[in-house]
Amino acid sequence: MTDSSGGRHEKRRALAERRLLEEGLKLMGVKGVHACKVQEITQAAGVGKGTFFTHFDSKEAFVARLVDQVLGDLARRVRPLGLAPSDAESLLAGMGAVHLRFFQLRPEAAALITQACGRDGGGPQAAERLGRHLDLLAQMLAPAAERLGWPQERVRELALMLFATSVGFFWFGGPLQLGGDTPLALLDRLGRAMARGLAGGEDPPAAS
Amino acid sequence: MTDSSGGRHEKRRALAERRLLEEGLKLMGVKGVHACKVQEITQAAGVGKGTFFTHFDSKEAFVARLVDQVLGDLARRVRPLGLAPSDAESLLAGMGAVHLRFFQLRPEAAALITQACGRDGGGPQAAERLGRHLDLLAQMLAPAAERLGWPQERVRELALMLFATSVGFFWFGGPLQLGGDTPLALLDRLGRAMARGLAGGEDPPAAS
C-alpha cells in the first residue's frame, strides 16, 4: 500500500518536476531568464509557488538544471556523429548542422543557454556545464583537427566557434525575426559551408 | 566670457558622461547588465547617483546608448571594407576578421551586445539598433552574395551568422577563458575559413 501510494507520490512528483522544467524553459526563453519570475513558472506548471523550492534549491539551480538538460539533449544528438568515422569536413558539417537544427527547433534553448552560460544568470555551474559540452565537441573534433593541421591545444576554440555560431544565430535572430523560418536546406548549407571553410586547411601557416 | 565658462561646464558634463559610459560598459561586461547596479557605475565614474539620471532617462536608455555606441564604433571599422572592391571571399573574410578582432579586444562589448540585444535587458531599441547594423552588413554583402548564388532575400541571414559567430565566440568564451588569448593569426584563419566556406557556392541548389 505504502508501496503503491509511494509510487504514486513519486510519479506525481516527477511529473510536477518535468512540467516545471518544461514551462520554465519555455517562459525563460520568451521573456528572458531575469524577467521570468518563479511564480509564473509555477503557475504555468500548475503547482504552488512553494513547491518549486522542494524540487530545486534556488532559481539559479533551476537554471543550471535546465542548462544541463538542454546540453544533455543536444549531446545525445551530436555524439552519434562521432561513431561512424568520416572525413573531417563531413564531421564538421554534420556537427554544425545538428547544432543549427537543434536550436532552430528550440529557440528557447538558445535563449536559455545564452543567458545562463554568460556572466549573469546561471551562476558558475552553467558555464562549467557548457565547458563540458565543449570538451565533448573538442574530443570528437580532435582527430579531424589533427588531419587539418589545426593545433591540438586549440581544438576547444574550434568547438566554441561551432557552438557559438549556432546558438548566437538564433539568439540574435529571434527578436529580429530571423532564423526561425530559415529553410532547413539553407541552414544545412550554412553548416556545410562553415565546415568546408574550417576544413580547408591549406591556410598559410599562421605564425602566432 | 560666457564662452569659456560655458565651455567648462559642458566639458565637465561631457567628461562625466563619457566616464559613465566607459565604466558602465566595463562593469556591465564583467558582471552582467542586470547584476550591475546604477550606483556601481556612478561610483566607478566618480559622480553622484542622481547624476546618472541627468544624463540618461533610465538604465535601459543607458544600455541602448551603449549599444548604439559600440555598434557605431564597429561599423566605422567595417564600412571601409566595402569601398575597395574585392572578390566575395575576401570581403567575407575581411568582415569576419574585423568583427572577431573587434570583439576580442572588447569582450565587454560582446557581453553587452549579447545581453542587451536579446530578449531581456536593453529594451526594444537595442534589438532595433542591431537590426540596423545587420542591414549595413547585408548591404555590403549583397553584391558578393549575388555572385555566390546566395538568395538575395536571405542576405540578412548571412550577415547574422557572421555577426553571431563573432559575438558569441567571445561571449561564451569569456567565462571559459577561451578566445581572449586566441592568437590573431588563428582568429584570422577562422575568419577566412568561415569566409571560404560561405563563399564556396558550388553547393547543390538548396530546395527549400
Added chain:
Amino acid sequence: MTDSSGGRHEKRRALAERRLLEEGLKLMGVKGVHACKVQEITQAAGVGKGTFFTHFDSKEAFVARLVDQVLGDLARRVRPLGLAPSDAESLLAGMGAVHLRFFQLRPEAAALITQACGRDGGGPQAAERLGRHLDLLAQMLAPAAERLGWPQERVRELALMLFATSVGFFWFGGPLQLGGDTPLALLDRLGRAMARGLAGGEDPPAAS
C-alpha cells in the same frame, strides 16, 4: 480539517488587512496621506513591508479602499434618515448632524477624505467614489429640494455643500484645535441652522 486550517489562514489574513486599514487611516489622518509612508503603516500594523502589497496593489489603491470604507460607513448612518418621511428642514438638519457627528468622532476620516478626494492623492477612483456618495445624498434630498423650490438639476450642489461643510470643518479645525471639542449640542445647532437656512425657501427668485 481543511476547513479549520483554511479558516485560520483566512482569519489571520483578514485580521492583518483590518489592522492595516485601521492603522493606515489613523496615521494618514494624523500625518497626511503623503507624509505617511507605507512602512510606517506596516510597522504600526505589525506586519512586514511586503505584506502590504499582497493586500493592496499600491498605496493609491489602499487609499481608495480606505475612502470607500469610510464613505460606506457614513452612508450606513445617513440612509436611515431617508426612510422615515419628514419635512425638508428636518431632513436637512438630520443629514447635516449625522455628517458633523461622524467626522467629529473620526477626524482622521475627514483628513483622509479631504486629501484623497481632491486633486492629489487618491487617484481618480477616490473622487469618483465621493461622487457616488453625493449621488446618494442628492437622491435623498431630491424630494425635499423640490418642495423648497430648489432647482432639481442642482441638488448635487446642495449635497456637496452639506458634505463639504462637515468635512471641511474638521479638516481645517484639526490643526487649529477647533471642532474636536465642540459640544454636540452646538454641532447640532450648527447643523439645524444650516438646514433651516437652506430650507427657508422664500428667497426672492434668483435671476442669474
Added chain:
Amino acid sequence: MTDSSGGRHEKRRALAERRLLEEGLKLMGVKGVHACKVQEITQAAGVGKGTFFTHFDSKEAFVARLVDQVLGDLARRVRPLGLAPSDAESLLAGMGAVHLRFFQLRPEAAALITQACGRDGGGPQAAERLGRHLDLLAQMLAPAAERLGWPQERVRELALMLFATSVGFFWFGGPLQLGGDTPLALLDRLGRAMARGLAGGEDPPAAS
C-alpha cells in the same frame, strides 16, 4: 547709475517673484501641492531653477507665502463688510457670499488652502496663518454672535464653519465638475441661506 540699474534689478526681481507666485498658485491648484515640482514652477515662470531658492527659503516657505497672499487678498474683500454696521444675518450672508464668490473665481486658491492648511503640505506656518484669518472673521462676527446668543468663546467655530464651507465646496467640487458653473445667484442664495440659518438663534436649548 547704480541707482537706476539697481532699480532695474529690483524691478526684474520683483517681477520674477510675482510670476513665480502666480504660476505656482496656478500649477499647485491644478496638480496638487505635492505633485507640483519646483522645476515646473520655474519653467512656467521663465526663470532658472536655482532662482526659486533666492526668493524663497524652501518649497514649504513658498507655499506659506502663497497662503498668506491668498488669505490677505481675501481679507481685503471681507473687511469692508465689518465697517458698515448691519444686522447679524446680513453680515453673515455678506461674509459667506464674499467667500463663496472669491473661491469660485479662484478654485486654485481653494485647492491651495485646503492642501496647505491641513496636516500635510504647508508646514505649521500655513495653519497659523489660517488661524489668523479666522481670528479676523471671528472678530467681525463677535457682535453679531452676541446678538444671536451664540457663545462668545465659540465664535471661532462660527467663522470656521463659514470658511470651511466655502473652501470645501470648491475643493471637493472641482474634480466632480461641481461648483465652477454654479450661477452666482444660487451661490448667493446658499450664502444667505446659511446665514439665515445660523442667524436664527431661537433654537430650542439643545440638551447635549
Added chain:
DNA sequence: CATGAATGAGTTTTCATTCAT
C-alpha cells in the same frame, strides 16, 4: 509533501536643495 502568505533586502527613480560658475 504541497501550499501560498509573509518577509525584507535590494533596486530604480525622483526631487528639493546646494553650489560652482
Added chain:
DNA sequence: TATGAATGAAAACTCATTCAT
C-alpha cells in the same frame, strides 16, 4: 544675482526564499 548641473536621502515596489499549516 541667476543659473542649471550635481547630489543623495528617501520611497514605492519587487521577488526569491522561508515557513506555518
